[in-house]
Amino acid sequence: MRALQKQGIANIGHYRYFSLNHLLLAGVTEKALQANRGAFTSVLNHLTWSPDLVKPEAIESTKTVFRVNIEDLRWERGRLA
Numbered sequence: 001m002r003a004l005q006k007q008g009i010a011n012i013g014h015y016r017y018f019s020l021n022h023l024l025l026a027g028v029t030e031k032a033l034q035a036n037r038g039a040f041t042s043v044l045n046h047l048t049w050s051p052d053l054v055k056p057e058a059i060e061s062t063k064t065v066f067r068v069n070i071e072d073l074r075w076e077r078g079r080l081a
Contacts, residue, residue, distance in 0.1 A: 014071050018056065020064040037063065049074035 020036050028036075041056060048054055054073055056066035 014069050016068050016070055017059075018066045018068065020066075021062070024062055024064050033064070040066070044068065044073070047073065 018040065020033065020040065023033055023036055037058075041054075044056060045053055050073060052072075054068065056068050059065050059067050
């Protein structure tokens with residue numbers, strides 16, 4: 001909730017959250033977590049319409065929960081329609 005409050009009420013609908021926490025709970029190594037963080041970033045950038053690279057923001061200390069502003073990805077309703 002604190003993370004949402006920092007962004008301001010007007011922006012709440014623009015953010016999506018992603019988690020790799022299931023990997024942490026499964027006991028994977030830090031090296032495997034880092035590889036999965038990189039893979040997540042890569043997939044996200046393959047799905048964007050933006051010419052700029054988008055880096056998900058880790059929002060907690062284990063770096064397994066990420067926030068992404070979908071405006072940065074240029075995901076727009078009707079774009080593919």
